[in-house]
Amino acid sequence: MSQIPINPEVLTRPLVCCGPSGTGKSTLLNKLFSDYPGQFGFSVSHTTRNPRAGEENGREYHFVSREEFMRRVENGEFLEWAEFGGNCYGTTFAALTALHPKRCILDIELQGVLQLRAKAPQQTPPLNPVYLFLAPPTIAELKKRLSGRGTETDSSIRKRLDAARKEIEYAQEGKHDIYIVNTDLKVAGDKLEKVAMGFEGWEGCGDKLPDFDVKELE
Numbered sequence: 001m002s003q004i005p006i007n008p009e010v011l012t013r014p015l016v017c018c019g020p021s022g023t024g025k026s027t028l029l030n031k032l033f034s035d036y037p038g039q040f041g042f043s044v045s046h047t048t049r050n051p052r053a054g055e056e057n058g059r060e061y062h063f064v065s066r067e068e069f070m071r072r073v074e075n076g077e078f079l080e081w082a083e084f085g086g087n088c089y090g091t092t093f094a095a096l097t098a099l100h101p102k103r104c105i106l107d108i109e110l111q112g113v114l115q116l117r118a119k120a121p122q123q124t125p126p127l128n129p130v131y132l133f134l135a136p137p138t139i140a141e142l143k144k145r146l147s148g149r150g151t152e153t154d155s156s157i158r159k160r161l162d163a164a165r166k167e168i169e170y171a172q173e174g175k176h177d178i179y180i181v182n183t184d185l186k187v188a189g190d191k192l193e194k195v196a197m198g199f200e201g202w203e204g205c206g207d208k209l210p211d212f213d214v215k216e217l218e
C-alpha cells in the first residue's frame, strides 16, 4: 500500500462517517486516530446542555446558552444541528476550519448528513465531503454488537435500531461515496485507513452494501 496520499488535496475534504449505532465506528476511528496521531481531528460541537464534571468549554464542547445557539443558527453558522432530549447540538463551519491542517472527521447521524449535503456546496470555498457508510455484516450481528457492548438499556437499543433502519434505507439509495462492511476489524480498518489517508486506490477500495432486509430491525 502506498504510504503517500495520491493527491494531498483529498486530505482537505472532510470525511463523514455514518452508519448504524453498534456497527463499530468508534472502534475503527479510535484505531485510526491512534495510528496517526495529529493527522485527524473531530470538530468541537456547540451544545446548550450543561457541562458535566471534568468537561471543559472548548474541549469536549463549546457550551452556550440557548439564546446564543439560536442566534448562531439564524446567522447560518451551523453545517448541521439537531435537538436531542431537550438540548441542542451542532457543528459550525468555523469548528471544521479550526482543525486545519488536520483532516476533519465527522461522526454524524442521518439528519446531520442531510443538512451537510444541502449546505456544504454553498460554502465559500465549497466543502466537498467524502461520505462514508460503515455497515455491519448482517442485522443479526448489529443487534449482537449493540447488546454485547453492555452500554444500552432495552429502550435505547430499540431507539438505535429504529434509527438504524433509516440509516440503512438511506444507504440503500446509494447516496454515499463509499461503503465499508465491518466484518473483520483488521480488514475494515485497513480500508478505512486507505480512505482516510487518501492512499492510492482509496476511491475503489469500498465494499458492496450487503443485501439487508430492514424488516429484521422491527
Ligand SMILES: Nc1ncnc2c1ncn2[C@@H]1O[C@H](COP(=O)(O)OP(=O)(O)OP(=O)(O)O)[C@@H](O)[C@H]1O
Pocket: 019, 020, 021, 022, 023, 024, 025, 026, 027, 028, 145, 146, 148, 149, 182, 183, 184, 185
Ligand atoms: N469487526 C468487529 N467484529 C466484532 N465486534 C466488533 C467489530 N467492530 C466493533 N465490534 C464491537 O461492536 C461493539 C460496537 O462498536 P462501537 O461502539 O465501536 O460502535 P459505534 O458504531 O461507534 O456505535 P455508536 O454509534 O453507538 O457509538 C463494540 O463492543 C465493539 O467492540
